[in-house]
Amino acid sequence: MQRLKKPWTDHRAELLLGAVSLSTGLIVLFMIAFVTARAWPTFAHNGLSWLAPGGSLKVQVEGMLATSTKPPASAYHVRAWPIIYGTLLITGLAVLLALPLAVLSAVFIVELAPLALRRTMIRVVRLLASVPSVIWGLLGILVLVPFLGNHVITAAERTSLQNTVQLTGAGLIIAVVLLTLMITPIMVALTCDALAAVPGAWREGAAALGVNRLRAIRAVTLRAVRPAIVAATVLATARALGEAIMISMVSGSVFFSPRPSDGVAFLFEPVRTLASTIVDFREGLGGAPALNSTLYAFALLLLFSVFVLSLAGYLVKLPLRKYQVRG
Amino acid sequence: MNKLEYAPSAPTQGTKPRTNGPRIHTAHADDSPESPPVLRAAPDPQAVPPVRTIVLDRPPEPVRPPAQREAVRRALDADGPERLRLEDVSVAYSSKTAVRSVSLSIHQGEVLALIGPSGCGKTTLLRTLNRLTELTPSATRSGRIVLDGHDIHDLEDTALRARVAMVFQQPNPFPMSIFDNVAFALREQSRRRPRRPELEPLVVDALRRAGLYDEVKDDLHRPALRLSGGQQQRLCIARAIAPRPEVLLMDEPCSALDPISTGVIEELIHELRRELAVVIVTHNLAQAQRVADKVAFMYLGDLVEYGPAQQVFEEPRAPRTRDYVRGAFG
Amino acid sequence: MSAQGGLSVAAAPRRGRGSSMRTWRWSDRLVWLAAWGAGLLLCAVAAAIVIYMGYRGVQYLRPSLLFSHPQPSGNQAGSGGFLDPLIGTALLTVIGIVLAAPLAICSALWIVEYGHGGRVRQYLTRIVESSIEIVAGTPDILIAVFGVAIFQLHFLRFASEGSEGGGVTGRSFLAAGAMMSLIALPPMFIATRDGLQAVPTHMREAAFALGKTRIATIRRVLLPSVRPNIATGVTLGISRIIADTAIVLVLLGDELRLSPHHGGLPVFNLLRGAGSSLTSYVYDNSPAGEGAAPQKAYAAAVVLLLFVLLLNLAVESIARRQSRSGGSLAIGGFV
Numbered sequence: 003m004q005r006l007k008k009p010w011t012d013h014r015a016e017l018l019l020g021a022v023s024l025s026t027g028l029i030v031l032f033m034i035a036f037v038t039a040r041a042w043p044t045f046a047h048n049g050l051s052w053l054a055p056g057g058s059l060k061v062q063v064e065g066m067l068a069t070s071t072k073p074p075a076s077a078y079h080v081r082a083w084p085i086i087y088g089t090l091l092i093t094g095l096a097v098l099l100a101l102p103l104a105v106l107s108a109v110f111i112v113e114l115a116p117l118a119l120r121r122t123m124i125r126v127v128r129l130l131a132s133v134p135s136v137i138w139g140l141l142g143i144l145v146l147v148p149f150l151g152n153h154v155i156t157a158a159e160r161t162s163l164q165n166t167v168q169l170t171g172a173g174l175i176i177a178v179v180l181l182t183l184m185i186t187p188i189m190v191a192l193t194c195d196a197l198a199a200v201p202g203a204w205r206e207g208a209a210a211l212g213v214n215r216l217r218a219i220r221a222v223t224l225r226a227v228r229p230a231i232v233a234a235t236v237l238a239t240a241r242a243l244g245e246a247i248m249i250s251m252v253s254g255s256v257f258f259s260p261r262p263s264d265g266v267a268f269l270f271e272p273v274r275t276l277a278s279t280i281v282d283f284r285e286g287l288g289g290a291p292a293l294n295s296t297l298y299a300f301a302l303l304l305l306f307s308v309f310v311l312s313l314a315g316y317l318v319k320l321p322l323r324k325y326q327v328r329g
Numbered sequence: 330m331n332k333l334e335y336a337p338s339a340p341t342q343g344t345k346p347r348t349n350g351p352r353i354h355t356a357h358a359d360d361s362p363e364s365p366p367v368l369r370a371a372p373d374p375q376a377v378p379p380v381r382t383i384v385l386d387r388p389p390e391p392v393r394p395p396a397q398r399e400a401v402r403r404a405l406d407a408d409g410p411e412r413l414r415l416e417d418v419s420v421a422y423s424s425k426t427a428v429r430s431v432s433l434s435i436h437q438g439e440v441l442a443l444i445g446p447s448g449c450g451k452t453t454l455l456r457t458l459n460r461l462t463e464l465t466p467s468a469t470r471s472g473r474i475v476l477d478g479h480d481i482h483d484l485e486d487t488a489l490r491a492r493v494a495m496v497f498q499q500p501n502p503f504p505m506s507i508f509d510n511v512a513f514a515l516r517e518q519s520r521r522r523p524r525r526p527e528l529e530p531l532v533v534d535a536l537r538r539a540g541l542y543d544e545v546k547d548d549l550h551r552p553a554l555r556l557s558g559g560q561q562q563r564l565c566i567a568r569a570i571a572p573r574p575e576v577l578l579m580d581e582p583c584s585a586l587d588p589i590s591t592g593v594i595e596e597l598i599h600e601l602r603r604e605l606a607v608v609i610v611t612h613n614l615a616q617a618q619r620v621a622d623k624v625a626f627m628y629l630g631d632l633v634e635y636g637p638a639q640q641v642f643e644e645p646r647a648p649r650t651r652d653y654v655r656g657a658f659g
Numbered sequence: 660m661s662a663q664g665g666l667s668v669a670a671a672p673r674r675g676r677g678s679s680m681r682t683w684r685w686s687d688r689l690v691w692l693a694a695w696g697a698g699l700l701l702c703a704v705a706a707a708i709v710i711y712m713g714y715r716g717v718q719y720l721r722p723s724l725l726f727s728h729p730q731p732s733g734n735q736a737g738s739g740g741f742l743d744p745l746i747g748t749a750l751l752t753v754i755g756i757v758l759a760a761p762l763a764i765c766s767a768l769w770i771v772e773y774g775h776g777g778r779v780r781q782y783l784t785r786i787v788e789s790s791i792e793i794v795a796g797t798p799d800i801l802i803a804v805f806g807v808a809i810f811q812l813h814f815l816r817f818a819s820e821g822s823e824g825g826g827v828t829g830r831s832f833l834a835a836g837a838m839m840s841l842i843a844l845p846p847m848f849i850a851t852r853d854g855l856q857a858v859p860t861h862m863r864e865a866a867f868a869l870g871k872t873r874i875a876t877i878r879r880v881l882l883p884s885v886r887p888n889i890a891t892g893v894t895l896g897i898s899r900i901i902a903d904t905a906i907v908l909v910l911l912g913d914e915l916r917l918s919p920h921h922g923g924l925p926v927f928n929l930l931r932g933a934g935s936s937l938t939s940y941v942y943d944n945s946p947a948g949e950g951a952a953p954q955k956a957y958a959a960a961v962v963l964l965l966f967v968l969l970l971n972l973a974v975e976s977i978a979r980r981q982s983r984s985g986g987s988l989a990i991g992g993f994v
Contacts, residue, residue, distance in 0.1 A: 015874035019769035022762060024783065027790040029841070036808040037801075103697050106690075110698035114691070123698060126705045128975075132967050133708065134902035136938045137960050140945050141708065144953055183704055190701075203501035210461060210497075211514040211568070212490030216687040221517055226504050237796070244798020247904040251947040277800045284909045287807045288829055301804040308796060485682065520684055 037305060040298035043291065047078035052299065055083035060257035063279075066293035067286065078292050082276075082300065084259045089275040091260065092174070092249065093242045096181035100238060103182065104189035105224070105231060111190070112197040113219055127194075131187035138180050139251030146180075147171040147252060150270065159267040167271060172254040175269040180248055185238040192237065196230030197223060229319045236315030240308050246277035255282055276300045409437030412576050412606040413458060413493075418472035420450070420457050422465065427453040429630040430472070435576065440598060440607040442621035442638070444614060446658065450630040451610045455578050458608065459493040460486050477575065491518050494569035495578040499585055500561035502553035502568070507545055510553045510564055511535050514572045531571060539567035540597050559590025566597065570605070577601060579609040583616065595620050614654065618642055626650045716961030719954045725962070729915045729940070738952055741959050743916045744940035747832070748901050750929070751911075751936055754836025755843050755900045756893060762840070763847035763892065766791065768877060771855040795845035803909035806838035810910070819931055828912065831920075832930045835910035842903055843896030850895065854888025855881060891977050898970040901963065904938040911939060937963050 045052060062080045111123045151171030160169050200223050208218035254272020262268050274282075280300055286293035413435040420428040428450040435441050443451040453462065460481060462468040474481045481489050491514070502510050511532045516522055532549070536542035541563040545551070553564055562582060569577060579598070583591040598607055598620055611617050617624060617638070624641040626634045626649075634641055634650040645651045652658060680688055724740035731738070766787055774784035794802075810818055811829035819831035858881055866876040882889075912918075912933025919932035935943070937959055942948050944956035 009872045011875075012873045015877075016769075016773050019765045019773065020783070022765035023769040023787045026762065026766060026794065026844070027786050030790045030793050032809070033797075033801075033805045037805060040808055102693075103700070106694045106697035107701055109690075110694040114694055115698060119698075123702065126702050128971055129705050129709070129968070130701065132898060132902070132971055134904065134938060134963060134967065136902075136904040136941050137708075137712075137964060139947065140941055140956060140960050141711070143946055144956070145711070186701070201501075203497065203499060204503060206461070206464065207497065207501045207503065207565070208513075209464060210459060210490055210495040211518070212487045212492075212494075212572075213514065213517040214487050214683055214687070216683065216691050217517045220687070220690065221513065222503050240796050240798070244800060246798070246800040247908070247942065251942070251945065255947075277798060280800055280804060281905060281908060285913075287804065287909065288811045288827075298804065298808070301801055304798065305801055308798070308801075312796065487682070520682070522684075 034305065037298055037302050041295060041302040043295040044078055044080065044299040047075055048080060052080065052082055053086060053303075054081055055087075056081035058257070059084045063257070063283065063293070063296065066290065066296060067283075072291075078295065080296050080299075082303075084257055085274050085276050085279050085300070086303070087259050088253075088273040089243065089277070092177055092181060092253075092273060092275055093239060095174075095178045096185060096242050097235065097239050099178070099182040100186045100189060101231075101235060104186045104234065104238075105193060107186070107190050108193035108197055109219060109224070111194055113215070113223070124194075127187045127190050130183065131191065133184075135184065135245060135248040136251075138184055139248040142176050142180050142248065142252035143172065146176045150176065155267075155270050159270065163264065163267055163271070167256060167258050169267065169270045170254065170272075171270065172252050173270045173272045174253070174260050177249050177253040177273065180252060181242055181245060184245065184248065185242050188241060189231075189234040189238045192230055192234035193227060196227040200226050229322050232315055232318050232322070236311055240311055243304060243307060243311070244277055246275075246281045249275050250278040250281045253278060276304050409439070409606075411436050412477060413608075414473075414475045415458075416473040416475070418454070418457065418470065418474060420453050420462060420468065420470050422453075423467035423469075426630055428457070428627075431625075431627075431632045433625060433632070433635060435606045435608060437575070437604075437606045438602055439622040440602050440609060440620055441623045441625060442617040443608065443610045443625050443627060444612070444617050444653075445627035445633075446653065447612065448629070449627045451627050452580055454627070455580055455608060455610050456495075458576070458578055459490050459495055461490075461495065487518070491572055492574050493576045493578060494572070494574035495580065496562070496565050496569050496582050498581045500558060500565050502556070502561050502564050504552070504554060506550040507536075507553050507556070507564060508532055508549040511567050511571050513568060518572055535567045535571035538570060538601070539563045540593060540600075541567055557590075559586050559593065562586060562590065562594060563597070566594070566601075570601065574605065576606045576608065579607065581610055581612065584612070591616070614642075614656075626653065628653070712957075712961050712964055715957040718957070720958040720961050724955070724958055729935075731915060738955060741937065741940050741955070741962075744935045744937045744959065745962075746917060747907075747911070747934040747936040748938070750832050750934075751836050751839050751907070752897055752900050754832065754930070755839030756896060758837060758840035759843040759847055759896060760889075760893065763844050764851050764882075764889065767848050767851035767855055768881075771852060772873065772877065772881075791845055791848050794841055798905075799842060799903050800905040800909070802838050802841050803906040806834055806906065806910050810834040810837075817931075830910050830912040830933060832911065832932065832934060835906055836930075838906050838910060839900045839903065842899050842906065846895035846899065847889070847892035850888045850892030851885060854885035858884055887977050887981050891974055894970055894974045894977070898967055898974075901937065901966055901970075904942055907936045907939040908942060911936065915940075915943075 057079075059081065066080075107123075107127075111120055111127070115123055148171065150173075151169075155169050155171060163169060204222050204226065205218065208222045209215075213221070253274065255274065255278075256272040257274055258272050260268050260271040260273050264271065277300075280287075280297055283293065283297060286297055288294060411434055413433075415431055415433040415435075418428065418431050419426060431454060433441070443455060445451050456462045457470055458474065458481075462470065463486065476484070476489065476492065481493075503513060505513075512528045515528055515531055533542060533546075536545065541560060544560060545556075553561065556564060562585075566577075566582070583594055586594070595616065598609065601607060602622075609617075609620060611620075621638040624634075624636065624638045625632055626641060626645075626647075628649055634645060634647045636646075641650060642654055645654055680691070683691075725745065726742055727740035728742050729739040729744070770784050770787060774780055774787075807829050809815065809829075810831075810833075811827050813827060815829075816827040818833040818837075819828050862880060862884070863876060866880045867873075871879070914933040915935055917929065917932060917934040919928040921928070941956050941959045941963065944952040944959070946953070
C-alpha cells in the first residue's frame with residue numbers, strides 16, 4: 003500500500019518548525035560546552051582540590067585581578083571551599099525555613115481560609131513571587147542592614163570579632179531571611195495547585211470516618227501531595243542556588259566562612275556564595291585568563307549542582323509513586 | 330413483564346426470598362445431570378439455541394454454607410433495638426427540596442434498602458444521616474434525627490460519624506497501605522494515638538469481618554490502590570467497620586463492581602447486619618430483593634412506601650410502588 | 660407520612676454542632692495555629708513591602724525623573740533622572756520578546772502538532788521539552804555567563820564593541836537582549852503549548868475535513884484561537900525580562916547613559932552599544948553599586964515595582980476573560 007504523501011508545504015513547515023524547536027536543545031548543549039571549555043584551565047591547574055579549603059580565597063581571587071594575559075601557573079591557584087560552604091549554608095537554611103512556611107501557608111490558603119481571604123491570599127502570593135530580586139536586595143540593604151547594624155548587633159559582638167571580620171549588619175541572617183521570602187511563593191503556588199487537585203473522594207471518605215478537619219488534612223491530603231512538595235522543594239532550591247543579585251547586595255561581599263562557634267555573632271557574619279561572587283567580579287569575565295577561568299569554574303559548579311538537584315528530586319519522587327493512583 | 334426475572338420460582342411463606350444473583354452455572358464436579366447443557370461448538374442453525382450458561386473459571390466462595398445461613402437468618406427475625414429514628418426530616422439544597430418529610434425507623438439486625446428512581450432523594454437522605462450534607466454549603470435540614478436517643482444535631486459531627494459509618498459508590502481507599510487504611514479511623518479518632526501492637530488485632534478482625542483477610546493476609550503493607558475494584562470496596566467496608574460503628578450506611582456500594590464482587594459484598598452485608606444496622610441505597614431492584622429486610626421507596630423526595638421487603642415487593646400498597654417494582658418506570 | 664410541623668426547610672439551621680477544637684489533639688491545634696500564622700505572615704510581608712515602597716515613592720518619585728537623563732554627579736539633586744535606563748529596559752524587552760516569540764511558538768506548535776507518533780518523534784519531543792525545562796531551571800547568572808562566553812567569540816563581534824587588545828567586549832544591548840530571550844522563552848512556550856493542547860480535536864478535524872493542509876490549519880485556525888494564551892505568555896515573559904538584573908549587570912556594560920556604537924547603521928549602533936536598564940540603575944545607585952544615591956534608587960525601584968504589578972494585573976485579566984468562571988486556584992503561571 004502506498005504511503006500517503008503529505009503536501010509539500012506541510013512537509014517544509016514541519017521541517018522548519020522542527021529545526022527551530024531543536025535549536026533550543028542546541029543552545030543548551032552550547033551552554034554546557036562553552037562554560038566547561040572556559041572553566042577547564044582552572045580545573046587543569048588545581049585538580050579536585052579546587053573544591054577544598056586552603057589559604058585565603060580573598061587573597062587568591064584578588065590576586066588574580068592583577069594578572070596579565072599570560073599568567074604563570076601559580077596564578078590559577080584557588081581553593082573555592084569558602085564560597086561553596088557559603089552557598090550550602092545559605093541555601094540550606096533558606097530551604098529549611100521556607101518548607102514549613104510554604105506548606106503551612108498552602109494548607110491555610112486551600113483548606114482553612116474563608117473564601118474572601120483565600121482570594122486575597124492568592125493575590126498576595128502572586129505579588130511576592132513577582133517582586134524582582136533587586137528590590138528585595140534594595141529593601142535589605144537600605145532598611146534591614148542599617149537596622150541590624152545600629153540596633154541589634156552589640157558592641158561586645160563587634161569587638162569579639164574585630165580581628166577577623168567587621169560586623170556591619172550585612173551578613174548571613176538577612177540573606178537567609180530574604181532568600182526564604184523569595185522562594186516561599188514558588189513553593190506555595192505549586193503546593194496549592196496540588197492540594198486543590200486532591201480527589202474530593204478522599205476528603206469525603208476521611209470526613210465520613212469521623213476524623214476532624216485538620217487530622218484529615220494531615221493524615222490524607224498532605225500524604226497525597228508529597229510528590230508535589232518534593233517537586234516544589236527542588237524548584238525552590240534551584241532558585242535559591244542561583245540567586246546572585248540579592249545576596250550580593252545584602253551579604254557583605256567579604257570572603258568569609260561564618261563560624262557557628264561564634265555564637266549569636268554567627269548570624270551576623272558576612273558570607274559569599276558562588277553566584278554572588280560571579281556578580282561581584284563580573285568585570286573579570288573575558289578579561290585576564292586566571293580570573294576568567296576561575297569565574298567560569300564557579301559557574302560550572304553551579305550548573306552541575308542544578309543538574310544534580312533535578313536528578314535528586316526525580317529519585318526522591320520514585321518511591322512515593324507506589325502509593326499514588328496508577329497512571 | 331409482570332414478574333422480575335430474578336425472583337425465585339417458589340416463594341414460601343415465612344422465609345424471605347434470597348438468591349445469590351443470576352443463575353450461574355459453575356463447573357463443579359457434582360453437576361446434576363439435569364443441569365442445562367453447555368453450548369456446543371457448532372450449533373445447528375435450524376435448532377432452537379439451548380439455554381446459555383456462564384462458565385466461571387473460579388467458583389464464588391460463600392462465607393458459610395447455605396444451610397447455616399438460613400439458620401442464622403431465622404434466629405434474627407425479631408428486630409433488634411432501634412438505632413436511628415427519623416422524624417419528619419426534610420432536606421433542601423438552597424430552596425430546592427430534595428427530601429420532604431420522611432419518617433423512618435432503623436433497627437439493629439436489619440437491612441433497610443432505600444429504593445427509587447434517580448433523583449428521588451435517597452442518596453441525599455442517606456448522607457443526611459451522618460450529616461455529610463453539611464459539606465455542601467447550600468444544604469439545609471429540618472426535622473429530627475435521633476441516634477440512640479440523642480439528636481444528631483447536638484452531637485459533634487466527628488463523634489456522630491464515628492458511630493454512623495459510610496461506604497461510598499466508588500471505592501475510595503486512601504493512598505496508603507492496606508493496614509494504614511483500615512487503621513485510619515482507629516488512629517485518628519482517638520485522642521491518644523494507639524500503637525502498632527494495639528492496632529494489629531483490630532485491623533485483622535475488621536478485615537476478617539469484611540471478608541478480605543484471606544486475600545491480603547500475606548502482605549498487609551501493600552499499597553491499597555493496587556487492589557481490584559471489588560477488593561477495594563471491601564477494604565472500604567473494613568475501614569468503615571473497624572471502629573465498631575452502630576450504623577453502616579452504604580451508597581450503592583456495588584454499582585461500580587462486577588457481579589462476582591457484588592455477590593461477595595451482598596453476602597457480607599448479610600453477615601454484618603447482626604452487629605450493625607445497615608442502610609443501603611440501591612437502584613438495583615434485584616439487589617434490594619436479595620439483601621433487604623425492610624424497604625423504603627422514595628419518589629421525587631417523598632417517602633411513598635415503607636415496610637417489610639416481602640410486602641413491598643409482592644403486595645405493595647401504593648400504586649406508584651407497584652408500578653416501580655414491576656418496572657413500569659425507572 | 661407527611662406530618663407538618665417543625666421549621667420550614669429554608670429557615671432551618673444549616674449546620675449542627677461541629678467538632679470543637681477542645682477535642683482536638685494538641686498537635687492539631689498547633690498546626691492550625693501555625694497555618695493561620697504562616698498565611699498572615701505572608702500577608703504582612705506583602706503589605707509591608709507595598710506600603711513601604713509606596714511611602715518612599717511618594718517621597719522621592721517625581722515625574723521629571725522619568726523624562727530626564729541621568730547625569731554623573733556627586734549629589735543626588737544633580738544626578739538627573741532615569742530616562743536612559745527606562746529606554747534601556749524597553750529595548751531589552753523588545754529584543755528579548757522578538758527573539759523568544761518565534762522560538763517559543765514554533766516549538767510549542769511542533770510539539771503539539773507534529774510531536775506524536777513514532778519513536779523518533781517522541782524522542783525528539785522529549786529532547787525539546789527537556790531543553791526548555793533546563794533553560795527554565797537555569798539561574799539567570801548562569802545564562803549571563805554563558806552569554807558572555809558566546810558573544811566574546813570573534814565571529815560575533817558585530818554584536819558588540821571591540822575592546823583593547825583586539826578582543827570583543829561581548830557586552831551590548833544585542834547580547835543582553837539575546838540572553839533575555841532565553842529568560843522569556845519558558846513562560847511563552849508553556850503558555851502556548853497549554854493553549855494548543857486545550858484546543859479540542861474536533862476543530863482540527865473540521866479544518867482537515869474541509870481540505871486544509873496542516874500548516875494552513877495552524878495559521879488560520881489554531882493560532883488565532885490561542886491568542887490569549889500567547890498574550891499571557893508574552894506578558895509573563897515581559898515581566899521576567901524587566902525584573903532581571905544579573906544579565907543586565909554582566910552583559911550590558913557599565914554605562915549610565917545610552918552610548919551607541921560609532922559608525923554604521925543608526926538603529927544597529929544603538930543595539931551594539933552599551934547602556935543601562937532600570938534594574939541595573941537601582942543596583943548601581945544602592946550602596947551595593949557605586950552610588951550613594953538611595954533616593955534615586957528608591958524612585959526607580961518604585962517605578963519597576965509598578966510595572967511589575969501592572970503586568971500582573973494584565974495577566975490576571977486575560978485569564979479571567981478566558982475562564983468566565985474565575986476564581987480558580989491556579990497560581991502556578993506566575994512562577
